[in-house]
Amino acid sequence: MxxxxxxxxxxxxxxxxxxxxxxxxxxxxxxxxxxxxxxxxxxxxxxxxxxxxxxxxxxxxxxxxxxxxxxxxxxxxxxxxxxxxxxxxxxxxxxxxxxxTDGPGYVAALKEEMNSPLRDKKTLIIGAGGAARGIYYSLVYEGVSHIDICNRTIEKAEKLIHDCPYKATSAALSMHAAAEKLSQYDLIIQTTSIGMSPNTHASPLTLENVNQEAFVSDIIYNPLKTAFLQEAETRGTKIQNGIxxxxxxxxxxxxxxxxxxxxxxxxxxxxxxxxxxxxx
Structure with missing residues (x-):
């Protein structure tokens, strides 16, 4: 049957x-x-x-x-x-x-693209909604030890960090503060809906200070390359979309x-x- x-x-x-x-x-x-x-x-x-x-x-x-x-x-x-x-x-x-399987699926896709251990990466997650929660918990569960979260409402980022039963070294940041210290991160993960079709010109923050050696990821796949990823690519970083x-x-x-x-x-x-x- x-x-x-x-x-x-x-x-x-x-x-x-x-x-x-x-x-x-x-x-x-x-x-x-x-x-x-x-x-x-x-x-x-x-x-x-x-x-x-x-x-x-x-x-x-x-x-x-x-x-x-x-x-x-x-x-x-x-x-x-x-x-x-x-x-x-x-x-x-x-x-x-x-x-x-959302968070573990993201981690599996990330591992496929990156050629060095995830646990060594100083990571920034942009956003503190449901997608960010799944990805944050899954990365910490995987053993990534330093993950900061930036969000328009810092309290939401603080709550996400506080609620996680798996512990990591994490700080909640404003979008502005994250953009200022962007060069410190090896892995930057965009989890919000900003930049999704039809608002394809929007971006959550500027990548002016990004480290050229960083890996920049956006969970959006429509469009395939968001404005955020386009900027990351022009600044020389490796990028990954949400597919x-x-x-x-x-x-x-x-x-x-x-x-x-x-x-x-x-x-x-x-x-x-x-x-x-x-x-x-």
Whole structure:
């Protein structure tokens, strides 16, 4: 019998997850199909109960349900519980278990691009929202020991640092203070929505003081190269967009469901084709 997987969100019509997962199932000769389900916030509990009733094998969770779904799950893994958000659910004999592969997916994509150990990198995270939280927790969990966070509201950055159960040397900074001391960082990670289409000319801060040897990463992938990354590139740094994070969070979810790690190059090619680009 063919297994059923899916993704829930609101909106959901733009999701590229069905394309990458259905191709991976086919490529791995796994009898399964993956579908997008439009679930409004007020129908979330009913949707989860319905998935459980029909025996869905697993599903992804996207905006705005990553936190709201937690009360309707039976268990969560350690990292998802710490982050307080779930993007992947596995059905184990009728028990729904929540995971978060966003942060670990970002870290995996970062490791693929960088040729030196992450734990040695003095890191700056721009933003203190949900994406920043997942990435910060995952980097600290990975053993990165010095990570500062800058945000328009310093209190949000302070809270993010305080809430993390895994300890690192971290400071909360204003955007201005971070821009002033940018040369001190080996790794700069942009986690906000600033620069996302259609507001492609916006940038969270100037990279005037960036270290040319730094690695600059932006989790946005539409456009493929944000104004922030364009400036970083003109200043001579190595850059990375958000496609790697999207692909690896999906690959890790696929592995949780099936025990098989899929072909990420194949996944990346599909995403790039759908975005109409040729770079990553």
């Amino acid at each position: 063919q297994k059923l997987f899916g993704v829930i969100g609101d909106p959901i019509g733009h999701s590229m997850s069905p394309a990458i997962h259905n191709d991976a199932f086919s490529h791995q000769n796994i009898q399964a199909s993956y579908h997008a389900f439009h679930v409004k916030e007020q129908h979330l509990e009913d949707a989860v109960k319905g998935f459980k009733a029909i025996g869905i094998s697993g599903f992804n969770v996207t905006v705005p349900h990553k936190t709201a779904i937690i009360p309707f799950l039976d268990e969560m893994d350690e990292l998802a519980e710490a982050i307080g958000a779930v993007n992947t659910v596995k059905n184990e004999n009728g028990k729904l278990i929540g995971y978060n 790697g994070m999207f692909v690896y969070q999906g690959a890790l979810a696929f592995q949780i469901w099936t025990g098989v790690f899929p072909d990420t190059k194949r996944m990346k090619k599909i995403v790039l084709e759908k975005l109409g680009g040729t770079i990553c």
